[in-house]
Amino acid sequence: MYDDFNKRLRVEDYRGHLPQIIQHIENAAKQKVYEKIIVKARFAHIPVFIEKGFVYEGWIQGYFNGSDAYFLAKYLTACRRRSDDWCKEDEIIHSVQNQTRYNHLSSLPDGFLIRKAEKKDAAELSRLYKTVFTVYPTPLERVNYISHILESGAIFFVIEKDGQIVSAASADVNETYHNAEVTDCATLPEYRKHGLMKHLICQLEEDLRKNGIFCAYSLARAKSFGMNAVFHQLGYQYAGRLTNNCYIYQDLEDMNIWFKNLAYEQ
Structure with missing residues (x-):
C-alpha cells in the first residue's frame, strides 16, 4: 500500500517468489522516494527478509487466521532509522x-x-x-x-x-x-x-x-x-x-x- 503522507510502503500481504517480491517492493519504494518499507510477514519468511536487509520490529499473535504476523522493516534513510526517544x-x-x-x-x-x-x-x-x-x-x-x-x-x-x-x-x-x-x-x-x-x-x-x-x-x-x-x-x-x-x-x-x-x- 502506497502511503505518501507517511513516506512509507506498507505490504499487508504478498504471494509468489519472495526474492522477486522483495526486489519489486524495494524498487517501488525508491521510485516514490519513500523512507521506510514495512511488511507483515509469515514466520517461515523471516530469514529471507533479514537476508535482504530488513529488521524485525514486532509481532501480532494470530493475525493470519490464527497464524502469527511479524513486522519487518527496511529503512531507506538514516534519519528515519534513528529514534532519539x-x-x-x-x-x-x-x-x-x-x-x-x-x-x-x-x-x-x-x-x-x-x-x-x-x-x-x-x-x-x-x-x-x-x-x-x-x-x-x-x-x-x-x-x-x-x-x-x-x-x-x-x-x-x-x-x-x-x-x-x-x-x-x-x-x-x-x-x-x-x-x-x-x-x-x-x-x-x-x-x-x-x-x-x-x-x-x-x-x-x-x-x-x-x-x-x-x-x-x-x-x-x-x-x-x-x-x-x-x-x-x-x-x-x-x-x-x-x-x-x-x-x-x-x-x-x-x-x-x-x-x-x-x-x-x-
Missing part, C-alpha cells in the same frame, strides 16, 4: 507494565453515555479528531472520509456528555484474516481523567467477539503513557515498537504494538 519510551513501557491489570471495569460515571456511532456523527467526530491531533496518519479531520468509512462498515463507538461526543475509538476489521485493529482512539483533554477509553475498547471487543473476530491489536504512540497503560490494563500484550512509523499527534513517532486474544475473554 527510544530509551525514554522503554522507561514508559516499564512503568506501564507495573500497572495493575483490570479484572472488570466499574460503570461509566454519571452523565456519560456510550453508543455505536452513526453516519450522522461524522461532523462531530471530525471536530473531535481535529481537536486532539495536530496531525494524524489518516484524514480523520475530513467529514466525508469519516462518512465513507462508517458506510463501509467501520465500527466506531463514542461516549457523549451533555449531547457532545467527548471520546471515540474504532475497530478496523480485516475480513480476510479475521483480525481487527483497535484504532482512532481520542478523548478531549478535559475528560481524560474518567477512564473513558477503557469502556470504548471493551465495547469494541464485545462487538468483535459477536462477529467471530478474536485477534485484536493496536498501535499506540510510544510516548503516550496513558494509551499504553490502557492496553496493558485491559490485558493486551506488548509486542514490539515500530520506529518512526507514522505522523501522528504532532510529528513522526514510534508506535508500540499491542495484541489480545479475545477468545480467552468473556
Whole structure:
C-alpha cells in the first residue's frame, strides 16, 4: 500500500517468489522516494527478509487466521532509522507494565453515555479528531472520509456528555484474516481523567467477539503513557515498537504494538 503522507510502503500481504517480491517492493519504494518499507510477514519468511536487509520490529499473535504476523522493516534513510526517544519510551513501557491489570471495569460515571456511532456523527467526530491531533496518519479531520468509512462498515463507538461526543475509538476489521485493529482512539483533554477509553475498547471487543473476530491489536504512540497503560490494563500484550512509523499527534513517532486474544475473554 502506497502511503505518501507517511513516506512509507506498507505490504499487508504478498504471494509468489519472495526474492522477486522483495526486489519489486524495494524498487517501488525508491521510485516514490519513500523512507521506510514495512511488511507483515509469515514466520517461515523471516530469514529471507533479514537476508535482504530488513529488521524485525514486532509481532501480532494470530493475525493470519490464527497464524502469527511479524513486522519487518527496511529503512531507506538514516534519519528515519534513528529514534532519539527510544530509551525514554522503554522507561514508559516499564512503568506501564507495573500497572495493575483490570479484572472488570466499574460503570461509566454519571452523565456519560456510550453508543455505536452513526453516519450522522461524522461532523462531530471530525471536530473531535481535529481537536486532539495536530496531525494524524489518516484524514480523520475530513467529514466525508469519516462518512465513507462508517458506510463501509467501520465500527466506531463514542461516549457523549451533555449531547457532545467527548471520546471515540474504532475497530478496523480485516475480513480476510479475521483480525481487527483497535484504532482512532481520542478523548478531549478535559475528560481524560474518567477512564473513558477503557469502556470504548471493551465495547469494541464485545462487538468483535459477536462477529467471530478474536485477534485484536493496536498501535499506540510510544510516548503516550496513558494509551499504553490502557492496553496493558485491559490485558493486551506488548509486542514490539515500530520506529518512526507514522505522523501522528504532532510529528513522526514510534508506535508500540499491542495484541489480545479475545477468545480467552468473556
